[in-house]
Amino acid sequence: xxxxxxxxxxxxxxxxxxxxxxxxxxxxxxxxxxxxxxxxxxxxxxxxxxxxxxxxxxxxxxxxxxxxxxxxxxxxxxxxxxxxxxxxxxxxxxxxxxxxxxxxxxxxxxxx
Amino acid sequence: xxxxxxxxxxxxxxxxxxxxxxxxxxxxxxxxxxxxxxxxxxxxxxxxxxxxxxxxxxxxxxxxxxxxxxxxxxxxxxxxxxxxxxxxxxxxxxxxxxxxxxxxxxxxxxxxx
Numbered sequence: 001x002x003x004x005x006x007x008x009x010x011x012x013x014x015x016x017x018x019x020x021x022x023x024x025x026x027x028x029x030x031x032x033x034x035x036x037x038x039x040x041x042x043x044x045x046x047x048x049x050x051x052x053x054x055x056x057x058x059x060x061x062x063x064x065x066x067x068x069x070x071x072x073x074x075x076x077x078x079x080x081x082x083x084x085x086x087x088x089x090x091x092x093x094x095x096x097x098x099x100x101x102x103x104x105x106x107x108x109x110x111x112x
Numbered sequence: 113x114x115x116x117x118x119x120x121x122x123x124x125x126x127x128x129x130x131x132x133x134x135x136x137x138x139x140x141x142x143x144x145x146x147x148x149x150x151x152x153x154x155x156x157x158x159x160x161x162x163x164x165x166x167x168x169x170x171x172x173x174x175x176x177x178x179x180x181x182x183x184x185x186x187x188x189x190x191x192x193x194x195x196x197x198x199x200x201x202x203x204x205x206x207x208x209x210x211x212x213x214x215x216x217x218x219x220x221x222x223x224x225x
Contacts, residue, residue, distance in 0.1 A: 034212075043204075043218050044155070049213070098167060
């Protein structure tokens with residue numbers, strides 16, 4: 001069935017540390033994955049994506065890792081800053097489909 | 113700013129009423145998506161339109177309907193409202209159906225009393 005979940009609902013990290021947010025998905029037919037960031041009072045904002053033919057993709061301060069063997073997706077944020085405080089959602093798209101299936105979200109808080 | 117606009121920003125209404133939420137996609141985007149975000153359900157896909165036609169349907173109730181107009185703006189109509197319909201409603205747009213990146217609007221917060 002449709003199931004994109006997150007291992008941890010909340011994550012607190014020290015400013016300057018690296019953050020790792022995890023996501024499990026259940027549909028092995030998913031071919032595309034996205035991480036979104038949602039700040040309070042705003043809509044989800046695209047961070048980074050990865051296709052199923054890749055296992056790693058890097059952006060500016062962010063890296064997404066995909067492990068298809070265990071159906072696991074992670075978002076790594078380097079040198080976490082106060083502005084990174086938000087809820088982070090993973091989403092998957094089933095092969096051939098157009099809609100995104102979102103996980104429940106992880107709230108990332110930054111301690112000064 | 114994603115370029116997607118939604119109105120109104122907030123909406124408070126009573127049970128049994130009907131409301132219309134409006135979305136204008138980014139300039140050049142032909143596909144519009146509607147999502148519902150509630151505390152206990154996360155972001156749920158409702159429906160997608162492309163160039164005026166329905167392309168995909170998700171967990172949208174029969175009390176809800178949507179359409180996309182020739183100028184590409186979209187409206188989501190919610191009728192016979194129930195308390196459980198209180199949520200954030202987001203619109204997203206993309207250049208074409210299945211196009212990877214969807215750009216989200218700021219959302220409409222609906223409160224049903």
